[in-house]
Amino acid sequence: MLPHHSTPHRAPIEVPYEPAEWPAPLRHIAPADVLERWSAADRGGHAPRVVAVPDGDGWAAAALVTARPRTAYLKIVDVVGHVPTGVAAVVSYARERGLAQVKWEGWTVGAEEAAAAGFTALRPPPAPGAGPEAAFVRWLDDVVVPEPPYYRQSTDFTCGAVTALVAQAQTGAEPHEPLDRPAELTLWRDATNFPACEPVGLGVAVRRRWPSSPVEVLLDTDRPVLLDHCSDGEREWRAVLQRASRTDAGRLGVPIRSRRLSLDGLRGAVGRGEHVLLLVSLAAMQGFDVPHWVLCHAVVPGAVVLEDPWFNTGAGDTWADAHLLPVADASLDAMSLLTDRPFRGAVRIGRAAHRG
Structure with a gap:
């Protein structure tokens, strides 16, 4: 007592x-x-x-x-x-x-x-x-937010693959799709620009893996991205691979929209039951400016709900922080503009056409 x-x-x-x-x-x-x-x-x-x-x-x-x-x-x-x-x-x-x-x-x-x-x-x-x-x-607003499975990336570079796998696991595009390390690394291998996944390559890999899922890349720049940390020689061959991804997108019918995805547009897509894989910087949430993929899968008043496939255990961060993570609209808008020549990269995945 x-x-x-x-x-x-x-x-x-x-x-x-x-x-x-x-x-x-x-x-x-x-x-x-x-x-x-x-x-x-x-x-x-x-x-x-x-x-x-x-x-x-x-x-x-x-x-x-x-x-x-x-x-x-x-x-x-x-x-x-x-x-x-x-x-x-x-x-x-x-x-x-x-x-x-x-x-x-x-x-x-x-x-x-x-x-x-x-x-x-x-x-x-x-x-x-x-x-x-x-x-x-x-x-706190008595909302109902459908819960996807949570899976933590097993490497420092497979965040893009994990967000796509979690999105498709939640939609049921592949009811028996394993959410494990072999699936993570296999999808990353098809999407990577070594070691990062850039938006076009990730969109192409999603289309290859799930042909029945509508996929659209939204990238408001024509230049190669995520290469600021590379030497000139590395930038050259990675740029070649990114151009090849654009060719593959055209061949597979993956649209590449050159307009910048607005937060209203993102909220609208997610509100319709679609999923948005969004490229953000971890500077605000974790204190280091590293590009990182998160999954946007729900909206609540004033915030977008994310799945973040990585958490910083050294800071007391756990899967409870990274799972069903609400980020205020203005904060998400700021953290998803990357580099000193800002661009926003996203992959929109629509509802899959289920097999009969």
Whole structure:
């Protein structure tokens, strides 16, 4: 039974994340293994903070919350003390900030307790890795977002292939398509510009793998892309391969639209049940400017919902962050304009014509 408190709970407060010197009220209610987990990662890039509910001279509850920068969610790592009070405080805190979603990692909470607080269990990936075996989500606008499977890329360069595989797994274009490393590497091999997947090559590979799926490439530049890091010699032969991909697109009937995909256009396509593979920079969300493919598969008020096939375990990032990830429209608009001569690259995959 929870201890009786003579003083009513006060409004939640935000406390800085200071693992070198946790506040005494927190140490009083938090198990040692929980504080050890909170301290184990370098969470500084994900705005860590403690949301606490004061009660008398102590705290009734507290939660460590984090989130990737420029996103529209909040993640609970753990709640300590009186759990329902702590979760309600975090949900209220997220609503006040206009966020779309709260997630809850399942280190110390089970499905029944999470459901009682209004959370739904997420489908765990085949191998959670360093993350929790379970996680939960609560959408704050009472929206219904269909959940694709989550799969983490197994290399540093197969993000494009993974986003295409996850998109097709969700649509049922191939009901028995394996979502595993052989499928990932096989599709990457057909799409790669060594080692990256540029938009035209990725669109061509999708058409080859799923001929019944409508595919369109949207790329508002005619020059070769994703080659800024290469030497002059490397740029030359990679450019040859990108021109060959354009030839293949023409032969296979894959349209290449030279207009820039707008965020309204992206939201419209996703809202119609299509999928958009979108090239973004990780500078905003992870702190390093690396081109990266994500899957846009749903929209909610003010945000687009992504599947990100990569997460940074060293920063306390887990599959719970990368799965059903809402990113505010303006943030997604900014992070999907690449290089100092900005371009936007995307592959739109329509609904497949299913076999009878």
